[in-house]
Amino acid sequence: MVAMLLTSLALSGVLASCTGAVASPSPVPSTGPSAAPSNPTAAPSPSPTFPLTLTDDRQNTVRIQTAPERIVSLSPAATEILFAVGAGSKVVGKVQDIADFPREAHSIPEVATFSGVDVEKIVALRSDLVIADASLTKPDVLQHLRATGLPVVELLAPDVNGILADIRLVGRAADADARAGDLVASMRAQIDQISAATAGLPQPRTFYEIDATKEIYGPTDGSPLVDMIKLAGGQPITTGSTTVAAIPLERLVSADPEVIVLGDAAYGVKAADLAKRPGWSGMTAVKNGAIRPVDDIVITRPGPRLVEGLRALALAIHPDAVLPSPAAVASGQP
Numbered sequence: 161m162v163a164m165l166l167t168s169l170a171l172s173g174v175l176a177s178c179t180g181a182v183a184s185p186s187p188v189p190s191t192g193p194s195a196a197p198s199n200p201t202a203a204p205s206p207s208p209t210f211p212l213t214l215t216d217d218r219q220n221t222v223r224i225q226t227a228p229e230r231i232v233s234l235s236p237a238a239t240e241i242l243f244a245v246g247a248g249s250k251v252v253g254k255v256q257d258i259a260d261f262p263r264e265a266h267s268i269p270e271v272a273t274f275s276g277v278d279v280e281k282i283v284a285l286r287s288d289l290v291i292a293d294a295s296l297t298k299p300d301v302l303q304h305l306r307a308t309g310l311p312v313v314e315l316l317a318p319d320v321n322g323i324l325a326d327i328r329l330v331g332r333a334a335d336a337d338a339r340a341g342d343l344v345a346s347m348r349a350q351i352d353q354i355s356a357a358t359a360g361l362p363q364p365r366t367f368y369e370i371d372a373t374k375e376i377y378g379p380t381d382g383s384p385l386v387d388m389i390k391l392a393g394g395q396p397i398t399t400g401s402t403t404v405a406a407i408p409l410e411r412l413v414s415a416d417p418e419v420i421v422l423g424d425a426a427y428g429v430k431a432a433d434l435a436k437r438p439g440w441s442g443m444t445a446v447k448n449g450a451i452r453p454v455d456d457i458v459i460t461r462p463g464p465r466l467v468e469g470l471r472a473l474a475l476a477i478h479p480d481a482v483l484p485s486p487a488a489v490a491s492g493q494p
Contacts (some may be wrong), residue, residue, distance in 0.1 A: 208332050216329065217316035218294050224311045227335040228289035232282050234272055235293035235315060237463035239265050241327050242291070244343055244464035247334040252285045255296075259457045261465070277301050283308050291315065291330060315462075319387040320470075323462040324348060343464060350467045351391065353484040358393025358474050364418035366394030366477055367445070370456075371424050372437070375406040384462060392474035393481070394419060409439050420445040421476045423460065425453030452476035 214222045232253040233239040239254050243262050253271035260266040271281045277297065282290065282305065290305055294316040305312050313333050317323040324344045331340020366389050370377040379385035381398045389396040397415040399407040420443070422429055431451035435441050445451055454476050459469035467486070474481055 208335065208337055210335070212332070214313065214329065214333060216314045217322070217326065218314040220312075220314060222311050222313050222333070224289060224333060226288070228333065230285060230287050231289045231291065231334060232271055232285065232287045233291050234277065234297050235291060236261075237293065237461050238291040238315060238330060239268075240461065240463035240465065241330045241340075242334060242336075245327070245331045245334065245336040245340040247331075247336045250334065252287060253282060279304050279308070282310070289313070289333060291333065317384060317462045318382065319384050320351065320391060320466065323384060323466055326462065327464065347464070347467050350484070350486070351470060354467070354470050354474055355391045355393075357483050358391075358478055358481055361393050361478050361481060363393055363395050364450075364477060365397055365415060365444075366419045366421060367397040367412060367415070367417035368421045368423055369429075370405065372429070376409060376412060377405045378407045378412075380405055385460060388459065388470055388473055389477070392470055392477050394477040413439055413443065417443055417445045418448075418450060419477050420451045421473065422451060422453045423456035426456060429453075452479070 210224060210227050212224045214224065216222055228247075229250055230252045231242060231247065231250045233242060233251055234255050236255060236257040236259070239251060239257070240261055242248050242251050243265060248262070248264060251265070251268055254265065254268045255272040256270050256274060257265070269281075269285075271278050271285070279301070287310060290310050290312045292302060292312060292314050294302075294314040297314075302312055302314065311333075313329065315326045315329070317326050324347060327344050327347075328337070328340050331337045331343075368379055368385060368389060370379070377399075379389070379396060379398050381400065381402045383398075383402075386396045386398060397407075397412065397417055399405055400411060420434065422431065431449070431453065434446050434451055440446050454472050455469075458465050459473050461469070471483060471486060474483060
């Protein structure tokens with residue numbers, strides 16, 4: 161169960177090595193680094209012309225000579241973004257994903273698995289662009305890819321605004337800027353509507369459980385998940401660190417969550433289990449039965465289904481909230 165949960169959040173750093181080398185994943189990755197918000201462009205800019213020079217989230221200058229036609233995605237979120245902006249047909253390779261979305265992504269060849277990245281396969285596919293998640297792929301792998309002459313764009317969203325900015329970045333890199341601009345504008349409007357709908361409600365102390373198999377894992381300080389909880393109308397309880405995803409039981413008991421969101425519900429964890437855990441029965445959320453299972457991947461994956469995830473999180477925190485009707489913004493829908 162733990163291995164599957166790790167892959168749903170961040171592939172547990174498995175993109176750490178090239179073919180033949182097995183990565184050594186950390187127990188549970190942070191949901192994201194702490195950083196100042198980055199603001200996506202509000203209005204679509206003119207379609208980019210190639211050659212194109214971009215600055216990615218790692219502040220790398222990326223030169224893309226021609227409009228890409230054969231893209232490799234080393235991030236499940238990037239794969240979703242590419243389909244959502246109408247560039248899914250250009251994706252010739254992807255990272256292994258336990259929850260392929262959209263359905264069309266399932267048939268794309270895998271060039272990276274839970275044990276490494278096959279650089280030779282990426283080159284053999286005649287790829288002309290690689291999009292990677294900087295929190296998943298080790299720097300030496302990315303450097304190896306760059307050494308082959310491939311342009312590599314690294315994504316590292318610190319918050320919700322950063323996720324929207326990354327969608328614009330991927331759109332520009334994939335020659336789909338106008339579609340990406342429309343998508344981000346729609347998402348931004350819906351995020352604002354959901355946030356406004358929960359702003360006047362009580363803001364309960366909320367703990368999002370990522371895993372509790374051995375240690376208790378939750379959102380790190382300054383991570384996108386913390387931003388999501390705030391937008392959904394909750395007061396996030398964090399691990400107290402920007403890098404350590406484990407939270408001591410004493411800290412959690414002291415914070416006394418009023419709502420516990422089960423991000424690990426898909427892996428067999430049930431609300432009734434929490435009262436049986438040593439030290440948990442006195443928490444307000446446990447005593448009141450305010451324990452809500454959710455679809456973790458939709459909530460934590462930094463891509464075009466962000467609005468769907470925020471809506472689900474808002475209803476987990478505020479089950480009686482009246483939210484605006486959802487709009488179709490993901491999976492390449494215009």
